[in-house]
Amino acid sequence: MKRHLISAADLSRADALLILDTAEELAQLADRPIKKLPTLRGRTVVNLFYEDSTRTRISFEAAAKRLSADVINFSAKGSSVGKGESLKDTALTLEAMGADAVVIRHSASGAAHRLAGWVRGSVLNAGDGTHEHPTQALLDAFTIRRRFRGGSRGGQGGSGGMGPPRSGGFRGVAPPGQHSTALDGLRVTIVGDVLHSRVARSNVLLLSTLGAEVTLAAPPTLLPLAVGSWPCAVSYDLDSELPKSDVVMMLRVQQERMSAAYFPSVREYSRRYGLDAARMARLPDHAIVMHPGPMNRGVEIAAEVADSARSTIVEQVANGVTTRMAVLYLLLGGTEFPAVTQ
Amino acid sequence: MGGQGTGPDRWLIRGVTVAGYGGREGRTADILLSGGSIAAFETGLNHSGAHVLDADGLIALPGLVDLHTHLREPGREDAETVETGTAAAALGGYTAVHAMANTDPVADTAGVVEQVWRLGRAAGHCDVQPVGAVTAGLAGVRLAELGTMADSAARVRVFSDDGRCVADPLLMRRALEYVKAFDGVIAQHAQDPRLTEGAQLNEGEMSASLGLAGWPAVAEEAIIARDCLLAAQVGSALHICHVSTAGSAEIIRWAKSKGWPVTAEVTPHHLLLTDELASGYDPVFKVNPPLRTSADVVELRRALADGTIDCVATDHAPHPVEAKETEWSEAAFGMTGLETALRVVQEAMVDTGLLDWAGIADRMSIRPARIGRLAGHGIPLEAGVPANLTLYDPASPPAAVVSAGASKSRNTPFAGLDLPGRVVATFLRGTPTVLDGKLA
Numbered sequence: 001m002k003r004h005l006i007s008a009a010d011l012s013r014a015d016a017l018l019i020l021d022t023a024e025e026l027a028q029l030a031d032r033p034i035k036k037l038p039t040l041r042g043r044t045v046v047n048l049f050y051e052d053s054t055r056t057r058i059s060f061e062a063a064a065k066r067l068s069a070d071v072i073n074f075s076a077k078g079s080s081v082g083k084g085e086s087l088k089d090t091a092l093t094l095e096a097m098g099a100d101a102v103v104i105r106h107s108a109s110g111a112a113h114r115l116a117g118w119v120r121g122s123v124l125n126a127g128d129g130t131h132e133h134p135t136q137a138l139l140d141a142f143t144i145r146r147r148f149r150g151g152s153r154g155g156q157g158g159s160g161g162m163g164p165p166r167s168g169g170f171r172g173v174a175p176p177g178q179h180s181t182a183l184d185g186l187r188v189t190i191v192g193d194v195l196h197s198r199v200a201r202s203n204v205l206l207l208s209t210l211g212a213e214v215t216l217a218a219p220p221t222l223l224p225l226a227v228g229s230w231p232c233a234v235s236y237d238l239d240s241e242l243p244k245s246d247v248v249m250m251l252r253v254q255q256e257r258m259s260a261a262y263f264p265s266v267r268e269y270s271r272r273y274g275l276d277a278a279r280m281a282r283l284p285d286h287a288i289v290m291h292p293g294p295m296n297r298g299v300e301i302a303a304e305v306a307d308s309a310r311s312t313i314v315e316q317v318a319n320g321v322t323t324r325m326a327v328l329y330l331l332l333g334g335t336e337f338p339a340v341t342q
Numbered sequence: 343m344g345g346q347g348t349g350p351d352r353w354l355i356r357g358v359t360v361a362g363y364g365g366r367e368g369r370t371a372d373i374l375l376s377g378g379s380i381a382a383f384e385t386g387l388n389h390s391g392a393h394v395l396d397a398d399g400l401i402a403l404p405g406l407v408d409l410h411t412h413l414r415e416p417g418r419e420d421a422e423t424v425e426t427g428t429a430a431a432a433l434g435g436y437t438a439v440h441a442m443a444n445t446d447p448v449a450d451t452a453g454v455v456e457q458v459w460r461l462g463r464a465a466g467h468c469d470v471q472p473v474g475a476v477t478a479g480l481a482g483v484r485l486a487e488l489g490t491m492a493d494s495a496a497r498v499r500v501f502s503d504d505g506r507c508v509a510d511p512l513l514m515r516r517a518l519e520y521v522k523a524f525d526g527v528i529a530q531h532a533q534d535p536r537l538t539e540g541a542q543l544n545e546g547e548m549s550a551s552l553g554l555a556g557w558p559a560v561a562e563e564a565i566i567a568r569d570c571l572l573a574a575q576v577g578s579a580l581h582i583c584h585v586s587t588a589g590s591a592e593i594i595r596w597a598k599s600k601g602w603p604v605t606a607e608v609t610p611h612h613l614l615l616t617d618e619l620a621s622g623y624d625p626v627f628k629v630n631p632p633l634r635t636s637a638d639v640v641e642l643r644r645a646l647a648d649g650t651i652d653c654v655a656t657d658h659a660p661h662p663v664e665a666k667e668t669e670w671s672e673a674a675f676g677m678t679g680l681e682t683a684l685r686v687v688q689e690a691m692v693d694t695g696l697l698d699w700a701g702i703a704d705r706m707s708i709r710p711a712r713i714g715r716l717a718g719h720g721i722p723l724e725a726g727v728p729a730n731l732t733l734y735d736p737a738s739p740p741a742a743v744v745s746a747g748a749s750k751s752r753n754t755p756f757a758g759l760d761l762p763g764r765v766v767a768t769f770l771r772g773t774p775t776v777l778d779g780k781l782a
Contacts, residue, residue, distance in 0.1 A: 086664065086667070086668055087668060087669055088667050088668065106669070108669035108670065108671045108672060109542075109552060109553040109554050109623070109670065109671065110552065110553075110554070110623030110669060110670045110671075111669045113622065113623045114623055114668075114669055114670075128553070129553055129554075129671065130553035130554075130555075131552060131553030131554075132553065198553060201551070201553060224549070224550030224556075225545060225546070225550070225556070225558075226545075226546050226547040226549070226550040226551075227550060229547045229550070229551075230550070230551075
């Protein structure tokens with residue numbers, strides 16, 4: 001890697017740990033009176049959003065602004081694919097405006113990949129169709145690590161390995177390696193519409209890279225036929241997975257799946273794969289419940305679960321900003337992405 | 343003009359190896375083309391006044407016949423015209439192509455098929471045999487006027503809704519039955535529409551990891567199985583377009599073992615490429631049916647070699663640049679193929695030892711002409727037959743395919759790939775359409 005972040009598969013274990021460690025450093029900013037770093041001053045980040053996703057856009061916007069980047073929001077929702085300006089022409093436009101990074105959310109799988117072929121700046125995939133959403137996986141990994149590993153990388157202070165230019169206030173981080181804590185041995189169960197989920201794809205790749213044991217729990221209709229080639233286990237029975245899960249990650253059931261024969265009815269889905277209080281009680285005491293949002297309360301997750309102490313849903317949102325800061329910082333502030341070799 | 347006064351010039355092709363002549367290996371001979379026919383075919387011919395083409399090391403094949411070409415005219419002249427598409431065909435060694443019906447307007451009336459037929463005659467690069475639509479407007483609701491198209495000047499015998507499947511089993515049965523009256527054949531694009539809603543790529547490991555909606559093999563195989571049974575039931579000729587899966591080949595092998603009137607084609611790209619090429623989301627690799635797995639490629643080659651699959655057909659599907667320079671899911675399905683077909687087939691079938699050149703003549707000329715009921719083409723080279731032939735240099739060192747050719751479109755999946763061989767010359771009724779690899 002890499003000038004871009006398009007797939008979680010682009011990240012080696014060292015890359016992923018570097019991002020998480022950097023995010024950990026950046027998280028300390030949140031406790032300071034002034035939350036802003038001058039690191040990306042003069043750099044331009046474009047948020048190119050072809051889909052409505054206020055939460056993801058705001059998260060990237062906040063991340064870029066806290067690093068002092070200039071942010072341009074390009075909402076292309078009106079020019080939906082198939083009509084209006086082509087993605088390539090939009091890319092050339094952004095190129096002409098001098099975008100240093102383009103954060104793209106698009107309904108077509110592979111859109112970020114295509115865009116990366118047309119612009120010189122970095123491309124950050126903020127969700128492409130049913131393919132991937134790598135920063136979601138990173139923020140999820142960050143959230144899991146904080147809950148289970150106390151976040152940090154074993155207390156070793158950083159010593160400026162990154163050497164970022166003009167990074168007043170931010171001292172850089174230690175190179176990843178033996179001091180960094182990964183997710184080895186943690187058991188993560190991802191539940192629901194894996195077939196259409198970019199969150200699931202990115203999480204399977206990233207969490208397994210970080211050493212977690214991932215299990216997908218879903219009705220067979222919502223799993224890819226070739227899921228056997230993925231680095232994870234598969235189960236059709238959620239109840240049998242819960243007692244051995246450290247983390248349960250519930251996926252959103254999209255409205256359009258509900259009438260497309262993937263399951264007989266919303267109620268049956270909820271009965272078999274929804275996380276309600278009774279199911280939550282089967283989890284080990286230390287287990288946490290995650291959801292990438294937005295939730296369908298009462299479908300894949302019951303309100304009392306979403307609002308319980310096990311739920312990390314609000315934390316995930318906060319961690320999203322710091323994780324995305326780390327990614328932007330590493331892609332734009334440093335040199336080549338895994339530049340830290342010392 | 344040549345010795346006949348009104349006929350084409352005479353050509354003496356010296357020392358060419360004729361595939362299948364005097365045994366599988368072929369034998370060298372001299373061929374004299376005169377008056378549109380092969381006037382003489384023997385060794386040591388000496389004919390003053392004829393153009394001489396030294397064909398040492400070249401192979402002579404009966405002019406190639408494509409059962410499956412999209413010429414796009416009328417309607418999408420920005421992608422291809424009859425003129426440019428047939429020029430591409432000639433450069434690829436073809437002397438006849440079947441022009442698919444999914445034009446705009448659809449070739450579902452005598453008027454449109456005659457227009458395409460006349461455009462082909464005017465272009466002159468190769469013969470253009472229009473394919474008629476099975477259903478009006480390709481809508482899959484009622485039969486087009488098949489008999490009227492058969493009786494037209496275009497003499498349509500192959501009918502296809504290609505691009506769409508005749509999914510309604512009753513309509514398919516009626517179509518198969520109806521064309522018996524004029525020795526027609528229904529060429530089916532086998533794709534169950536419900537099983538392929540929104541489908542983008544072969545359903546498998548690649549589609550799963552790329553997050554692209556899967557195009558399952560069963561959607562092709564189920565239709566082929568059904569249609570083989572229908573063809574047997576009504577005793578009429580069924581042709582399966584662009585077979586792409588190992589399972590399809592197995593079903594066709596079984597149907598043929600029953601003696602049922604079923605034929606099939608495979609495209610060059612399905613003989614060489616796999617779905618792994620989609621990993622970069624470049625829609626130049628997006629095609630329908632989709633590229634499959636290497637296991638499918640192996641079985642398709644075997645089926646073509648043993649005759650289960652009768653022939654190679656290009657499914658040449660030109661698209662303008664903007665139809666491919668886009669997101670994968672928005673991009674058009676299809677690849678060009680006329681100019682590269684023979685080279686791809688050499689790579690996939692000859693250089694692997696699966697077919698010899700007599701076999702190539704059979705699969706790329708003789709059998710497709712027979713399936714298309716095409717007179718004057720696909721005839722083994724001998725004295726007295728129409729002088730439709732292709733001269734090919736199989737020893738030409740592998741060279742990278744360039745995307746720019748005679749076709750108006752550039753969507754070749756083979757660009758940059760080193761392929762062996764070179765089409766040196768193509769003759770249509772004794773007149774060169776291609777000489778030294780260039781349009782004559």
